[in-house]
Amino acid sequence: MGGANQNRYKARFLYKDELLVFNRREKHIILHVDHDEDDPMDDQRSQGAWNKALNGKPSPDELVAELEYLLALQRDDPEKFLPKPPPENPRDWMAEIATRDWWADTFDVGRAQMTGWFTGRSTKLDGIVQEKVGDWYARLNKVATETSEMTMQGKKVIDKKRFLYHVLRLEEEGSEITNDQIKQMLAAWYSEPQIIDWQDPKPGYRDAAFDEDNITHRLCFNDACEWLAEARANDWDGIPSSLPPDGQWEKAVGAEKMWGGSNEDPHELNKPLYYKKYKAANSLAWDTDSRTYEMTNHRIISILDDDVWRAPTEREAKGWDEGSQFFWAELKRERDMGGIVGGIRQL
Structure with a gap:
């Protein structure tokens, strides 16, 4: 029966390498997708099923869809997935993020040296690692924040209400939006960011540019300018202030x-x-x-x-x-015990 069930799956996930450069380890990827507090059956998906899906084997559509959604989310909004800044003693923090060899390659130091530092057998890298990890995190945070912000700006410029809300907020804060900024927002909307490689962080929107010869770009730019001119002419009537x-x-x-x-x-x-x-x-x-x-x-x-x-x-x-937290806890506990708990029968 296992073979027949396996053969009925057609979907394949084809972007493992992209997820790995962002997540470093397969287990980090699976933690992001194999977790749904509102789904009592979510933890029934086996580690093996996720590993097969991640490695491009024929898999259930929903597993492949979740992996593809994660890829899109980490590509478009990487800031959401950043760890907290490194502590003064970053050893445990670093070990949770990636392997010793990964850090050695990232900081361009010998793998044996890095292993010695991690195990405490060598102090040669003391101070050096702290400085390098601080610089690395600052770069990662900067490019992730910029990428997430550009994604958000792109979503605002093609929606009249969100665009005018955004511009009025800028004006109430003492600044104005320029034509170049509108074009940059449109460039983000019509571009697809690349996923950030944590080992060598670079901005996701590396090639985003407004195309003056693209009729769609020009029409959307004209629309935004007309929305803005109309709102200003009407003294922002109907657009609520951004101030409390x-x-x-x-x-x-x-x-x-x-x-x-x-x-x-x-x-x-x-x-x-x-x-x-x-x-x-x-x-x-x-x-x-x-x-x-x-x-x-x-x-x-x-x-x-x-x-x-x-x-x-x-x-x-x-x-x-309202029915999720305690209900699902009871349902999972009942399933683990193989009986009826609290009057809720196993589904």
């Missing part, structure tokens, strides 16, 4: 509410919370892109119990669960 009301960039908002009951809890995940009154503290920050306050923190701070406000228990502090 009353200059208040952050604010704290308290709320006193009551949780619901069983009719709002089909999987009975929130019994300890039924009809309890609680107070919450919400921190809000103004988002200049969406022109709204976005919640940055939400905490349950007290519970009404027999007419007395008290500190929440650990469960109460987590708040109402």
Whole structure:
């Protein structure tokens, strides 16, 4: 049966090398795709299945699609995947990112020397490695940030609303957009960035250029200019300011509410919370892109119990669960135990 099932798969992933220059190790790639907190069956996909897909073997369509999506995401928005900056003692941080030989080749030092430094048997590279890893990370961070920003700029210029939001924000910050900047945004939209090689970081958009002879480029540029001229002529009517009301960039908002009951809890995940009154503290920050306050923190701070406000228990502090976190945890635990847990039958 295994052979028959294998033969029915036709999809192949063809870009392993591109993913490896960005992720350094196969296990790093698989960690990005084999993880979905909202999918209780996600961890049933075997390591072998992912390895086959990554290495170009015929595989289920969804595995190949996830790998291709990861490639596009890391190519277009590499900043999202950057590690935190290296600590003062970067040895463990470096070991998590790549192999000793990879670092030796990246820093152009002998592999034996690098191994000696990693194991602590040699101090010849002390100070040198710290300096090199700091310089390397700064380069990687710079090109990744620039690439992600160009991708975002390209998405803004072809959408009238997002473009005008962007330009008004620039003007309210004291600057203006130029024709050259509009063309650069369009160049990013009509280009496909290259994935960044972490061993030798270079910008993803290396060859992006506005083509004056390309009719599509010219038409889109004219559209953007017309949108801008119309908005300015109408004194930005209909385009909300990027500045927060009353200059208040952050604010704290308290709320006193009551949780619901069983009719709002089909999987009975929130019994300890039924009809309890609680107070919450919400921190809000103004988002200049969406022109709204976005919640940055939400905490349950007290519970009404027999007419007395008290500190929440650990469960109460987590708040109402809509059905994913606790439900999938129960489902996975049930599957592991091979029975029925909490009244939820294995699917």
